[in-house]
Amino acid sequence: MTLSERIPPPPAPDGTTTDGRDATAIVFPGMGPSSFAEVGKFLLLDPYARKRLAEADEALGYSVFDRFRTSEEDYSVHSQIAFLVNSMAMADRALDTLGLSPTVCTGPSFGQKAAAAFVGSLPFADVVRLTADLARCEEEYFSGAYEDVVTHSFVRTPQDRLDEILAGFDDRGAWYDVSGRLDAGFHMLSVREKELDGLKAAISAAGGYSMYSMRPPVHAAAFGELRHKAEAEVFGGYELADPSMPVVADQDGTVVRDAAGMRTMMLDTFDRPVHWPSVVENLMGLGVRTVCVTGPDNLFHRLDLTKDSFQVHTVGLPRKRSRERERRA
Template sequence: MTTAIVFPGMGPSRFADAGRFMLLNPYARKRLAVADEVLGYRVTERFRDGGADYSEYAQVAFLVNCLALADRAADRADEEPAACVGPSFGQKAAVAYAGSLSYEDTLRMTVAMARCEEEYFREHHKDVVTHSFTRLPEDRLKEALAELDADGEWYEFSGYLDDGFHLLSLRAGRLDRFKKRISELGGYSMYSMRPPVHAPAFAELRRTVEREVLSGLTVRAPRVPLVADQDGTVLDSAEGVRTMLLDTFDRPVDWRAVVDSLTGLGVTRLLFSGADNLFRRLDRTKRAFDVHSLTPKSAVAARS
């Protein structure tokens, strides 16, 4: 059975869900010791006191936990995964795992990107959210979008996750009406993200990160095949990895393409390393792979 490791996108992250793992698990404590030294603060304390689900500290903690769980899995595995992928925020852990960035630089990059995003969305696109919805077939989706077009409403796709499952960025003022229309058409609204993500309108944020963050980091070719979450491209060069990291700001995620790419590589088993309530549950994922998951809670339950 050929395995790929998946570092999941980040959902709401709270100390109550992961704090015990971070404080007690030896793999997490080792990762945390480095993070504390590199960043100059106690990550667990900032994460505990930070409040916001997507704060800089929550993002660092999520990265630490994903990689610590991968360390734990590696010590128990008979062979290395044949490929890795990190949809959305999971890119950061994936590039560290694949050796394209050192762990230390990945920590610095995570913090710097979080600060760039916070500053950018404080001034730009303040009225935009990214909304996720499912159970909306293509013909009904076109109907909903046609109504937005007819009203002159701006929108851009931020993700293609599964059949009938999309992420769409649009004005917050139109969101309630759009959600109502989704329901009327037989679809189901899930959650809305603010700040928004992965839309072509955010090209200036991409340029800012390229100039202020990635220009100061050494990106290397991955040591294992790394699958880009925007289009499923299998990356084997430093430039490809660098482009993927920038594409995350202004190109939508396409999990459908990722699944196709992994199956093309002969992957039959996915190991999710980190808390995930989305990608491992998608019908497309479950049909194609034998799915396994490691989370802070499961690791604590296993007492290791």
């Protein structure tokens, strides 16, 4: 059975379908490295990407493509906008070529931005401007606070072994914050950079495997001041609307149905950890059995929890050669 044959009717008020058929959710992934060498050709040639890129250019008043081409950082403001453009372009393609008609939406971490545009809480042009404003806000914040902190992701580490590792931090008075749980044994932990080697050694001793470290760090309770800064200096300039469909928040699986909830979810990303198991649980509670991940995703569609819970479809960039480097969840 094709995805188009599984398209559900409009959702009931609780987000489920009304005739017993499975619901479909669209998932916008968190951001990974997005260098010009990898995605520049796609932005130039793909018709869906060209259209979204033109909208981004108009919103910002300059050529995103030209500035992205000269950017040297994976998470520069223009890298972030390019990732947003590509995520939305792949959603456009999914709607056109798969006949996709989702009744639920979610967007872990950076994916919240594309999700906000997709459900109509903000026009795409506003999301482009918001992305640029938030990138500069974060850069300014981390230039004077938590400059020595990274967020480290690792797998195959059961919760009881992680508890032992964290107890060691507590015993020696070392700072840390839990930044996310993505799957069984898959964790994100923010630590001082001087603690990173010891953390990696402890993970290995527990039978786990270190994946990557992110700089600047993300989703930590300690970043409350960044949240306040973003709320005061950035979000005040944007008026969100109620989403056109339920949105499942990536922090705890809360089902968001109004503008206030969307604003809270997007602010929560600064100082609350991602918890993908809660997202999966509540998607299933809304009747979702099929998810379509649209965007340059190297992570969420591959998680065991995702694959075991749903029929998974991906609409992403042409497959690129994998590399071991830092990426942002």
